[in-house]
Amino acid sequence: MLIDAHTHAFLPADLETLAQRMALLDAHLHDDDPHKWRLFGQGSLEAVAESMARAGAQRFVLLPVASSRERVGQLNRWAAQAAAEHPGLIPFGTLHPKGQVTADLALLLDLSLRGVKLHPFIQRFSLADPEVEELLSQVEAAGLPVLLDTIHPRGLAQAKPHMAQVLEFLGFSGTLPEQVAALARAHPGLKVIAAHGGSLYGWQELDPLMALDNVYFDLAYLNGLIATEALMGIIRRKGPERIIYGSDAPWREPVAFRKWFEDLPLTSGEREMISAGTLLELLGEA
Numbered sequence: 158m159l160i161d162a163h164t165h166a167f168l169p170a171d172l173e174t175l176a177q178r179m180a181l182l183d184a185h186l187h188d189d190d191p192h193k194w195r196l197f198g199q200g201s202l203e204a205v206a207e208s209m210a211r212a213g214a215q216r217f218v219l220l221p222v223a224s225s226r227e228r229v230g231q232l233n234r235w236a237a238q239a240a241a242e243h244p245g246l247i248p249f250g251t252l253h254p255k256g257q258v259t260a261d262l263a264l265l266l267d268l269s270l271r272g273v274k275l276h277p278f279i280q281r282f283s284l285a286d287p288e289v290e291e292l293l294s295q296v297e298a299a300g301l302p303v304l305l306d307t308i309h310p311r312g313l314a315q316a317k318p319h320m321a322q323v324l325e326f327l328g329f330s331g332t333l334p335e336q337v338a339a340l341a342r343a344h345p346g347l348k349v350i351a352a353h354g355g356s357l358y359g360w361q362e363l364d365p366l367m368a369l370d371n372v373y374f375d376l377a378y379l380n381g382l383i384a385t386e387a388l389m390g391i392i393r394r395k396g397p398e399r400i401i402y403g404s405d406a407p408w409r410e411p412v413a414f415r416k417w418f419e420d421l422p423l424t425s426g427e428r429e430m431i432s433a434g435t436l437l438e439l440l441g442e443a
Contacts, residue, residue: 163403191381309359
């Protein structure tokens, strides 16, 4: 079985906004540049579901992201409706640290959403914010996993120098491995999926996360960004039982991403675990 544990889809108005922002940020980069933020396909729910089928994914996790606190409820209802329309879809929900977390989480649970997606860069918060501590305490008590987007700002600026000014303007301090480790230690009952290999562009600083059993890494967006030898070192050190397959569609093309994954020198047992086993155990379905 293949489960893509990291996918996004967007409402029409959001797609228009995304296209404008991506053009502003990365328009000068060539389409073949793996560092370029660009959509593959239309980005609608239907398009992403079709791309999952083409890639051979029997199930996929939809991760909505509320850039503003006012949209949390709308997007969580949409994710639940999407799951009703697509039997293979595993719906996560979104929360915003500066929103009505208790009420929003109650709705998320009523909708039977399976986890929480947090994106500090898009949602404009820091892991050090006191509201984040309260949010994570409530999510931990609810027994839901959190898929946390990660960006290492210094590494991102090295790979894409033009982003240094953007990061400074936004005042974004990043989601660093030591920050993720601190919150995971503070919430030992919380399962944290650190996206993009634990720290996007910060893979040389993963030591604080390696021994933490409640921290998982997904592979989303990594094709073309990290050398195979370096990635295999991360997988073997963390263990395939803490590694989760995910493409980051539609920011990555799922068929090409799966080919990249199939070319990794994994054992059959490691591949089966990463493809579906780890996520199923995390969700209590194994």
